[in-house]
Amino acid sequence: MSVSLKEIGLAVKRLQWRHHREANRRLSTKVGLSLVQWDVLRHLHEQPEATLHTLAELTFQTDQSMGALAKRMIERGLLKRADGPGRATRHELTAEGRRGYEAGSAILESVLAESVGALSEAERDVLHELLIKAAHAPPR
Template identity: 85%
Template sequence: MSPSLQEIGLAVKRLQWRHHREANRRLSAHAGLSLVQWDVLRHLHEQPDATLHTLAELTFQTDQSMGTLAKRMIDRGLLKRADGPGRATRHSLTEDGQRAYEAGSVVLEGVLAESVGALTDAERVVLHELLLKAAQAGSSPRG
């Protein structure tokens, strides 16, 4: 018998919760970061000079909470801020931020290796494709 949609949703949530809990624990111990902070560093590594609004969207936060987090990360020397065109404020990694991103990446790879890393390459490809497909289906308008 096939699992119900609720059982599948719960399995996805349990895996996500496991990743978040373990990543937060290890990032704190080994890199002095939270998962949300590392995620900001990751996105700035991939998109240097991203705006605060873009970072908020990428990290699933409100603009206000991202602004508060960015200020704390600037105060810690992980980010720097520069004025952009118009009222936009751009952010980028400092050298310390880049080092923290790299240290956190090693931690995250370890966390993920213990779960999805146990799958074969072919299984990971299928899982990735299915997750993208499900996410896309849920975001497209019905009509």
């Protein structure tokens, strides 16, 4: 008997929920960040030229909610505004933002190690390949 598509979808969602819940809990208590804040720091670390619109897309937010989040992160000293090309405003990590990103990265690594880290390297490779394949499958 094969596993239904619904059961697979639910298993993916449960794993995602486990990661989000535990990452939020640890980030909040150990670093004082939410998962969404850490994700913004991560994306700015990886793509320093990212616009707010790009950050909104990468963090699954609307432009409006990303703008409000960026404002709060500036007020907390995690981000700063910087001049961009033309009239554009970019955002950069502050020293505090870099520390939050680095501390949060270790926390996320530990959360993931407790779940997908329990798989063998070969199993992780297959899981990654299958998730990428499913994510890029054309809609029917």
